[in-house]
Amino acid sequence: MEQPFKPKPLLNKSELRQIKRSRTRVEGKKVLTDDVRKLKSLKVTPDLSPTEAVHYYKEPIWIEYYIPKESRFAYETKFLFILLVDPIPNEEESDIALKEAIEKKTIIDVWTYINESREHLDFIKGSYHSTISMHETISHIFTAYLETKSTEELKIACYLTEALLKYEPTLASLRFFRDYVIFNLNYFIRELNKAKIEFSLEDATVSLLIKRRNEVWEEENRAEDEDFDLLAALFFEQAFPNRGASELSTDDLRLVE
Numbered sequence: 001m002e003q004p005f006k007p008k009p010l011l012n013k014s015e016l017r018q019i020k021r022s023r024t025r026v027e028g029k030k031v032l033t034d035d036v037r038k039l040k041s042l043k044v045t046p047d048l049s050p051t052e053a054v055h056y057y058k059e060p061i062w063i064e065y066y067i068p069k070e071s072r073f074a075y076e077t078k079f080l081f082i083l084l085v086d087p088i089p090n091e092e093e094s095d096i097a098l099k100e101a102i103e104k105k106t107i108i109d110v111w112t113y114i115n116e117s118r119e120h121l122d123f124i125k126g127s128y129h130s131t132i133s134m135h136e137t138i139s140h141i142f143t144a145y146l147e148t149k150s151t152e153e154l155k156i157a158c159y160l161t162e163a164l165l166k167y168e169p170t171l172a173s174l175r176f177f178r179d180y181v182i183f184n185l186n187y188f189i190r191e192l193n194k195a196k197i198e199f200s201l202e203d204a205t206v207s208l209l210i211k212r213r214n215e216v217w218e219e220e221n222r223a224e225d226e227d228f229d230l231l232a233a234l235f236f237e238q239a240f241p242n243r244g245a246s247e248l249s250t251d252d253l254r255l256v257e
Contacts, residue, residue: 042227042230043227045079046081053081054193055193056083056193057081057082058080059201059206059235060077061077061079061080062076062077062238063076063078078231080232081228082209084189084190085186085209085213085216086102086182086186087178087179087182094174094176094177094178097176097177098177098178101183106146107142107183107188108177108183109138109139110124110128110172114135123171124172126171127172127173130167131167134163134164137157137160138160145157151191151197154192155197158185158189161181162185165181165182165204165208182208182212206235207236207239210236
């Protein structure tokens with residue numbers, strides 16, 4: 001007999017352990033921290049050169065901790081820097097557009113493919129009938145950016161690309177444009193970083209970027225980054241306070257009344 005489907009919690013065991021140690025917030029309630037020194041020792045930003053920082057998404061994390069000796073709460077803002085992980089192309093038909101974009105250092109422009117495609121025009125247009133205007137706007141902004149280098153509307157293109165995540169995968173993307181949204185999103189994040197334009201992504205998108213980064217760390221067996229792990233756990237608990245908290249035992253928490 002097949003087991004019923006059980007959604008995977010957003011927080012994995014490692015993240016839950018980090019939350020237990022940091023005592024930040026559980027189910028929206030304030031909890032005491034037993035590691036104030038650790039929270040205070042976290043760097044506001046990691047040691048990255050301006051060139052390296054371009055390849056990271058920066059998410060602000062608001063930290064609240066209690067100082068018993070002073071009988072008060074302290075508040076600080078640290079930044080979680082998430083390495084942008086691009087899709088790696090393979091030899092499948094679905095990655096032809098990705099290879100071309102990497103070679104030309106451009107985005108995967110679905111609107112251009114729709115207008116230039118002949119053999120698969122109806123198939124591609126059918127997959128994007130509900131998002132066609134979004135693809136058109138992204139393409140126009142990107143084309144104007146290449147011509148004028150004006151960054152005024154890059155943020156709009158970034159947010160529209162982020163919104164497309166909610167509509168993927170489509171049949172066309174599975175066949176021709178695998179992972180095009182995350183590739184394009186990374187492109188726009190880097191361009192916004194270069195232009196020093198402030199922007200903010202949705203929690204679900206930040207979660208996706210974190211998970212892609214963590215997959216690389218696991219696959220390549222990279223050294224753990226405790227500061228990143230703690231800040232990521234803080235992000236998950238603040239962004240999704242009711243997901244995964246049920247796995248924490250009452251012994252782990254001391255609530256502040």
